[in-house]
Amino acid sequence: MYYKLICQKFEDIFDQIPTLSVRAPGRINLIGEHTDYNHGFVLPAAIDKAIYFSIASRDDQTCKLYSYDLQDSYEFSLEKIGKSDKGWANFLIGVLAETIKKGYTIPNGFNLVFGGDVPLGAGLSSSAAVESGMGLALSKLFDLNISKLDLALIAQLAEHNFAGVNCGIMDMFASIHGKENSVIKLDCQDLSFQYFPFHAPNYTIVLCNTGVKHNLGDSEYNKRRAECEEGVKIMQNAFPQIDSLRDVSAQMLRSQSDKLPYVVYKRCKYVVEEIERVTIACEALERDDLATFGQKMYETHEGLSKDYEVSCPELDFLVEHTLNSPLSESIAGARMMGGGFGGCTINLVKTEIVDAFLETIKTAYYHQFKLELDSYKVKITNGVEEITDIFENA
Numbered sequence: 001m002y003y004k005l006i007c008q009k010f011e012d013i014f015d016q017i018p019t020l021s022v023r024a025p026g027r028i029n030l031i032g033e034h035t036d037y038n039h040g041f042v043l044p045a046a047i048d049k050a051i052y053f054s055i056a057s058r059d060d061q062t063c064k065l066y067s068y069d070l071q072d073s074y075e076f077s078l079e080k081i082g083k084s085d086k087g088w089a090n091f092l093i094g095v096l097a098e099t100i101k102k103g104y105t106i107p108n109g110f111n112l113v114f115g116g117d118v119p120l121g122a123g124l125s126s127s128a129a130v131e132s133g134m135g136l137a138l139s140k141l142f143d144l145n146i147s148k149l150d151l152a153l154i155a156q157l158a159e160h161n162f163a164g165v166n167c168g169i170m171d172m173f174a175s176i177h178g179k180e181n182s183v184i185k186l187d188c189q190d191l192s193f194q195y196f197p198f199h200a201p202n203y204t205i206v207l208c209n210t211g212v213k214h215n216l217g218d219s220e221y222n223k224r225r226a227e228c229e230e231g232v233k234i235m236q237n238a239f240p241q242i243d244s245l246r247d248v249s250a251q252m253l254r255s256q257s258d259k260l261p262y263v264v265y266k267r268c269k270y271v272v273e274e275i276e277r278v279t280i281a282c283e284a285l286e287r288d289d290l291a292t293f294g295q296k297m298y299e300t301h302e303g304l305s306k307d308y309e310v311s312c313p314e315l316d317f318l319v320e321h322t323l324n325s326p327l328s329e330s331i332a333g334a335r336m337m338g339g340g341f342g343g344c345t346i347n348l349v350k351t352e353i354v355d356a357f358l359e360t361i362k363t364a365y366y367h368q369f370k371l372e373l374d375s376y377k378v379k380i381t382n383g384v385e386e387i388t389d390i391f392e393n394a
């Protein structure tokens with residue numbers, strides 16, 4: 001539906017047919033949170049919520065951008081690329097700027113319309129979807145042949161330099177490399193990856209959106225990253241060979257506990273445990289052992305809440321509800337997902353009780369916080385791609 005709306009809007013505004021259109025999905029992450037920038041493992045997947053782009057080149061150096069969702073436009077010249085005072089435009093301009101910095105040539109300007117159904121601020125990486133889609137749209141429009149890995153690296157740099165968040169690579173990597181019905185085990189140390197079939201035929205992945213985004217988000221994120229780096233720096237005194245928390249075992253960490261400030265110790269402890277958990281969770285997935293997988297998700301939540309301290313009362317409430325609910329035997333696992341301080345929880349719920357689960361959790365959430373709980377049943381899809389079949393993607 002969205003794809004058609006974006007194409008139509010493009011024709012209305014620019015009075016021309018778009019040269020091409022692109023779909024760029026949001027992502028979920030099954031397990032492996034705050035491990036990407038510590039060179040650990042993550043287990044994300046692209047989902048059936050996406051940002052759509054329609055684009056065509058122009059004869060001059062002007063770039064005209066239109067956000068369908070915000071009904072707002074922005075225009076600039078290729079000769080003068082810089083940050084905009086419109087936050088949404090910076091994600092697109094950032095990708096353009098980083099693409100050029102990497103040595104690709106953008107010969108002329110373009111018209112572009114984008115928009116989609118990845119909810120904002122819900123921890124589903126709408127910004128990474130925008131960046132990944134923009135990268136592919138430019139690559140296809142100007143025959144740049146940018147590799148998937150470069151698209152992800154360009155998107156990450158755009159986020160660092162134009163949005164001011166020192167994010168890891170997970171979100172854009174997932175949006176770009178997603179594969180239908182598979183999760184991606186990504187090693188953030190060397191960016192090698194492996195697809196694992198997500199085989200859970202009787203289960204549905206349900207996201208519960210707290211509807212809150214405590215605005216500590218970005219600054220606390222950068223702070224966690226700095227705390228992990230501080231931990232590595234101190235531990236290098238005893239272990240000069242280590243480069244990141246990926247190289248630190250639980251035993252090495254314990255041996256240095258009296259050298260690390262308590263908060264830094266807790267942060268490092270969570271990360272070291274979480275990196276190990278992803279490997280155990282993947283092994284469980286391979287033997288279709290969803291019970292163990294789900295147990296690891298609960299452990300992740302506990303660590304994120306108590307040691308890493310990036311949860312919030314709303315997220316904790318939703319996860320606790322799954323444990324205390326009479327339906328808990330039909331819920332394999334639940335945890336907060338993404339950077340934290342709001343956004344969604346991810347729940348693995350037996351398909352036959354999803355409706356009952358949603359009814360009880362929505363009532364309980366409203367009762368507690370006087371907030372409506374949005375929810376999404378998601379499917380795992382392919383990553384960013386050019387839309388070639390109008391009917392398939394309509």
Ligand code: GLA
Pocket residue numbers: 032033034035036037167168169170171338339340
């Ligand atoms: C955000 C960042 C990612 C990752 C997660 C936490 O989504 O963009 O790089 O660090 O938080 O796992």
